[in-house]
Amino acid sequence: MPSFLRRTLTRLAPLVALALAAPPVAAAPRVTTFALENGMQGVVIEDHRAPVVTHMVWYRVGAADEPRGKSGIAHFLEHLMFKGTDKIPDAAFSRIIAANGGQDNAFTSYDYTAYFQRLAADRLELAMEMEADRMRNLRLSEEQVRTERDVVLEERSQRTDSDPFALFSEQRGAALYLNHPYGIPVIGWRHEVAALTRDDALAFYRTWYAPDNAILVVAGDVDPAEVERLARKHYGPLAPSHPPERARPQEPRQLAARRIEYADARVRQPYVVRSYLAPARRQDQARAAALAVLAEILGGGPAARLQQALTIGSDLAVGVGAWYEADRRDPGAFTLYAAPRPGRSLAEVEAAMDRVIADFLASDGPSDEELARVKAGARADLIYAQDSQQAMAQMYGAGLAAGLTLEQIRSWPDAIAAVDAEDVMEAARALFDKRRSVTGWLTGAEDAAAPVGAAPPEDAPAARPLVESGAAQ
Structure with a gap:
């Protein structure tokens, strides 16, 4: 996203003068909300410039909510959510979205886990039906869990263990937090990730993945009343799990x-x-x-x-x-x-x-x-x-x-x-x-063998806006 880091001193004075004299910014997109009887919260953001839609489900659970000794389970479950249900074959979720001209992904942070699809507006119901299905009907085999655990361990090897900046960031985080789980990396400590099991994943899933712990956000060329109707059709029948309070140290x-x-x-x-x-x-x-x-x-x-x-x-x-x-x-x-x-x-x-x-x-x-x-x-x-x-x-x-x-x-x-x-x-x-x-x-060391070049801290954003556009990690 463009940032005021890109402005030069020579442009500063006229920019400030313009901002102070300018009329208010264009009206913000129309945002409406609704709530389902099972506790799910809905947010609709209208954007009618193109016939596309972004469908997101956010769970109020992240790495900071993991059981002690099970670090990385939130991120591990994010991977496992693509394994399939009785309706959707193993690893077919993304293929179905792609076959309908869309894109999908997911991400885990300390405070939430989110899943999203971006596709044509007339395919919204497809995304909603599939996301609602895996909210409560995930199926996992021991083999799927073992294979995906190896994938996560390799991800840690590539993104953290082989990166001095990432390792340094982990150590700083662990030192900053004496007691709070923010001091534990989102991907988890390697020895704890290696010990995660199918039972661990399913216990975490059954506790936190439910409509009363989820937020549905739909942005795009949509009618709020129609979004609510579809949400009631697909998410409305799902039973709540009544998750525990997020009581963190x-x-x-x-x-x-x-x-x-x-x-x-x-x-x-x-x-x-x-x-x-x-x-x-x-x-x-x-x-x-x-x-x-x-x-x-x-x-x-x-x-x-x-x-x-x-x-x-x-x-x-x-x-x-x-x-x-x-x-x-x-x-x-x-x-x-x-x-x-x-x-x-x-x-x-x-x-x-x-x-x-x-x-x-x-x-x-x-x-x-x-x-x-x-x-x-x-x-x-x-x-x-x-x-x-x-x-x-x-x-x-x-x-x-x-x-x-x-x-x-x-x-x-x-x-x-x-x-x-x-x-x-x-x-x-x-x-x-x-x-x-x-x-x-x-x-560095005097015998630097594989220099990585000058770089800011691994967790330093290149442009951190004061008006946040959201964070994905």
Whole structure:
């Protein structure tokens, strides 16, 4: 998605002036909701520009809801959901969607698991019928489970175990969370994934995969009344499972700053990353909006303070950035990073990063120009998000599945627009406490054998919009 990271300093002044003088953005898509008697929630987002539809089912369960010692089971079950039912043969789900000119996929995050199909609007009932079928009628053999477990282990080998940036990210996450399951990787620890069984998968499935734990999101060229009729026909007869409350272990008071260092011969470009525990948006939207603005002021583009102090205004770093995980169900992370130039040390760029934070806390806060820049970028992100059918579906699905209300989702742009300098400073003072932080150094070895080149942290988004278009992981 285009981002205000792409704007240059020379374009900043006219862009801000235009944003401040411009009329309100185009009216948001029409969003309607309904609820089925079995507890399923429905959201319809109308988009009549093309005869296509995005059909999504979001389950309010993710990696952070797994039984202790069963890490990776949420992601493993996502794979197994494509194995078939009495009606749909093994592995035929995606082939049927493709034969009807559509695309489908699924993804697992800490707070939700989602399945989607994008296809012609007149094929909506097909997608709904198939998705409703596998919501309660999945069939698994021991052989299917063994085979797919090997697939997941190979996925971990390729995406995590062979990637120093991913391994470093895992270690930082485990250090940031003393007690909360956010410290466990979504894909799971290898030794626990290797021990997952058919019984584990079916127990998780039967507990969480049911209409009263699901959100249906349909976006596209549809009539809301017809969507509700089809939902009642296909999802309405399914029995609820009455899942348990999502009672997760929470963080104790964090009393000590933590530091880690990970060295890997494949790393050519070292970097330092600092993550602070930060409140979730669902708990305090106004504070979350202020933190989102703070992240952009510090690390969002060439005019940001880290850029000016460490890259544009000096020869310390080749890359810097900041981002905030606003949309997790429980407290997430506010993260900054810096990658030193050749000849500069990690200690030097970390000290410079700390000076930027200290100078900001000692200042009067962001200038009017900085606030205007960030809000202009947020305005642009909103326009682009509304132009994407799937982005809008993800915005509502991910938000609701992570515990946001419809009003919080709708009013996020207004929350960003309402942030003032004092809001940002209050958020910064509460955030920047090193006792609630982890600082990590990723370094190479002198005999680097397979350099992977300069890269930002594995979990650093290239462009993190303040008006979220949804998150898929």
